[in-house]
Amino acid sequence: MNKAKAVVMSGLLALSLAGTVISVSAADISNKGVEKIRVFVEASSQTQANTVKGQHGKRWEFTATTFSTEMTEKQFEALQKNKNLKLTKVEEVTVAADLRAANxxxxxxxxxxxxxxxxxxxxxxxxxxxxxxxxxxxxxxxxxxxxxxxxxxxxxxxxxxxxxxxxxxxxxxxxxxxxxxxxxxxxxxxxxxxxxxxxxxxxxxxxxxxxxxxxxxxxxxxxxxxxxxxxxxxxxxxxxxxxxxxxxxxxxxxxxxxxxxxxxxxxxxxxxxxxxxxxxxxxxxxxxxxxxxxxxxxxxxxxxxxxxxxxxxxxxxxxxxxxxxxxxxxxxxxxxxxxxxxxxxxxxxxxxxxxxxxxxxxxxxxxxxxxxxxxxxxxxxxxxxxxxxxxxxxxxxxYDIKGGTGAATGDDYASGFGFARVQ
Structure with a gap:
């Protein structure tokens, strides 16, 4: 068995895994020195959607009239004035790990x-x-x-x-x-x-x-x-x-x-x-x-x-x-x-x-x-x-769970229905 050596170290994930966080942030992408942001577009028609796609491209297309793309902050502000479009900045989410009980x-x-x-x-x-x-x-x-x-x-x-x-x-x-x-x-x-x-x-x-x-x-x-x-x-x-x-x-x-x-x-x-x-x-x-x-x-x-x-x-x-x-x-x-x-x-x-x-x-x-x-x-x-x-x-x-804050007999707000197991 030619396994790499196992490494267990503390703090490796502490930067981003300390909890659940949501924020709005600019994408780390530049175009001629201008920072771009990720945007979700909802258009009133496929024609309107295609126009925006032609100008800014698309990242993901969810329906004929909804998609995500990237643009500058100024472009975002300008397009918000278009009544045929609804624009929102795409949010960031993080993984949900916690090191307080680990290393x-x-x-x-x-x-x-x-x-x-x-x-x-x-x-x-x-x-x-x-x-x-x-x-x-x-x-x-x-x-x-x-x-x-x-x-x-x-x-x-x-x-x-x-x-x-x-x-x-x-x-x-x-x-x-x-x-x-x-x-x-x-x-x-x-x-x-x-x-x-x-x-x-x-x-x-x-x-x-x-x-x-x-x-x-x-x-x-x-x-x-x-x-x-x-x-x-x-x-x-x-x-x-x-x-x-x-x-x-x-x-x-x-x-x-x-x-x-x-x-x-x-x-x-x-x-x-x-x-x-x-x-x-x-x-x-x-x-x-x-x-x-x-x-x-x-x-x-x-x-x-x-x-x-x-x-x-x-x-x-x-x-x-x-x-x-x-x-x-x-x-x-x-x-x-x-x-x-x-x-x-x-x-x-x-x-x-x-x-x-x-x-x-x-x-x-x-x-x-x-x-x-x-x-x-x-x-x-x-x-x-x-x-x-x-x-x-x-x-x-x-297997009902009765230990910990909020845990109680039956369905509770801490453990839910309980611990599902193989047997």
């Missing part, structure tokens, strides 16, 4: 030929098997990881890769490219479907037989544009339809407010039979802090559990975002509700340097559920995505 400042690098643990605590917990030595399942199901990219040459992931695409390049979609210079996306992918490598001496994810669709939608700093993310969501749904395969989208990213581009894309994918799983966010334990797209009813919002027990169950991490106590106990998913909980604190998984790292966040909880969904779907291929979702909810009800 501490000053930690030294830890080098190893092999992973320090092949089956991390999250795998043992979701399989409900403390003696677990390997994982299985997910064959024929796609897990689309929309993130900072994935090191598709990682020993524990290379055999799972089916698609590798970059939605962040200047030209838009680039096939065969999904480089992850951040680490976050590689970590997320490993939790969902790492297969231990060809010699089975590596680390395992929940559904190692699933197929990885690695979609880079975020830059190396962990932030990205909502139009790129929306385009990737729609592309995954179209690919699922074109190939006639079942697909789970994992989005360990988020913002504090609803974004129309992303929410429309989520609804589009859901209408195509795709299951969407998303990180709840790291703004807990405040109530009403679920980020988007997790807060959308057509996405499964996943809260983060710690590897410790309170009141006889796993505890919801303090950093994990919460829903609303007013909807406790109804077992109905509404906007801003947590749906399912999964391991998310000090999660050990693959890293972009070919090694391994331990980080925390609802980002780490979400791929546990995405992997579980793939595993269950592979066992029940005739199910629709809504039947699969109901099954996940029922599994969560079977």
């Amino acid at each position: 501490k400042p000053g930690d030294v690098e830890v080098l190893a030929e092999y992973p320090s643990e092949q089956v991390p605590w999250g795998m043992k917990a979701i399989y409900n098997n403390s003696g677990l030595t390997t994982t299985s399942g997910g064959s024929g199901i796609n897990i689309a990881v929309l993130d900072t990219g994935v090191n598709v040459n990682h020993y524990d992931l290379v055999n799972t890769v089916e698609q590798c695409k970059d939605f962040t390049t200047a030209s838009g979609l680039t096939n065969g490219q999904c480089n992850d210079a951040n680490g976050h996306g590689t970590h997320v992918a490993g939790t969902a479907l790492a297969d231990g490598g060809s010699d089975k001496a590596g680390v395992y994810g929940v559904a190692p037989d699933a197929d990885l669709w690695a979609y880079k939608v975020l830059g190396d700093n962990g932030s990205g544009y909502s139009d790129d993310i929306a385009a990737a969501i729609r592309h995954a749904a179209d690919q699922a339809s074109a190939t006639g395969t079942k697909t789970v989208i994992n989005m360990s990213l988020g913002s504090s407010s609803n974004n129309s581009l992303i929410s429309s894309a989520v609804n589009y994918a859901y209408s195509k039979g795709v299951l969407i799983v998303a990180a709840a966010g790291n703004s807990g334990p405040q109530m009403g802090s679920i980020g988007y797209p997790a807060a959308l009813p057509n996405a499964i919002a996943v809260a983060a559990l710690e590897n410790r027990f309170v009141n006889g169950t796993h505890r919801v991490a303090d950093f994990s975002s919460r829903g609303y106590s007013s909807t406790d106990g109804d077992y109905i998913i509404q906007t801003g509700d947590v749906e399912i909980s999964a391991p998310g604190a000090a999660i050990y998984s693959t890293w972009n340097n070919g090694g391994y790292n331990s980080i925390s966040g609802t980002s780490m909880a979400s791929p546990h559920v995405a992997g579980l969904a793939a595993k269950i779907w592979a066992q029940n291929p005739l199910w629709s995505h809504t039947q699969l979702r109901t099954n996940l909810q029922n599994r969560a009800k079977a």
Whole structure:
């Protein structure tokens, strides 16, 4: 086994992964020294849309009259005067990881030929098997990881890769490219479907037989544009339809407010039979802090559990975002509700340097559920995505979470329905 040495270091993601943030910012693109901004255009007619496209080009086309493009601030202000156009600046979103419960400042690098643990605590917990030595399942199901990219040459992931695409390049979609210079996306992918490598001496994810669709939608700093993310969501749904395969989208990213581009894309994918799983966010334990797209009813919002027990169950991490106590106990998913909980604190998984790292966040909880969904779907291929979702909810009800701020018997605003597990 010729593995790169594993490196575990602190602070590597601290710049951009400390929480869910949304902002409006100019694109880092220049034209003759003039900075351009990313803009979403809604035209009153296709003729109006084509006129703007002819002047500024298009990045992503969502319908005949809606698309994103780039222009200068002055051009943006001038076009806003056109009553046949509605222009909004495209927002940036960030990945949802949190290092407060992971490595501490000053930690030294830890080098190893092999992973320090092949089956991390999250795998043992979701399989409900403390003696677990390997994982299985997910064959024929796609897990689309929309993130900072994935090191598709990682020993524990290379055999799972089916698609590798970059939605962040200047030209838009680039096939065969999904480089992850951040680490976050590689970590997320490993939790969902790492297969231990060809010699089975590596680390395992929940559904190692699933197929990885690695979609880079975020830059190396962990932030990205909502139009790129929306385009990737729609592309995954179209690919699922074109190939006639079942697909789970994992989005360990988020913002504090609803974004129309992303929410429309989520609804589009859901209408195509795709299951969407998303990180709840790291703004807990405040109530009403679920980020988007997790807060959308057509996405499964996943809260983060710690590897410790309170009141006889796993505890919801303090950093994990919460829903609303007013909807406790109804077992109905509404906007801003947590749906399912999964391991998310000090999660050990693959890293972009070919090694391994331990980080925390609802980002780490979400791929546990995405992997579980793939595993269950592979066992029940005739199910629709809504039947699969109901099954996940029922599994969560079977293991109620009663530890952590807001956690209580039954459906609650901290843990949702509970912890969905294999058995």
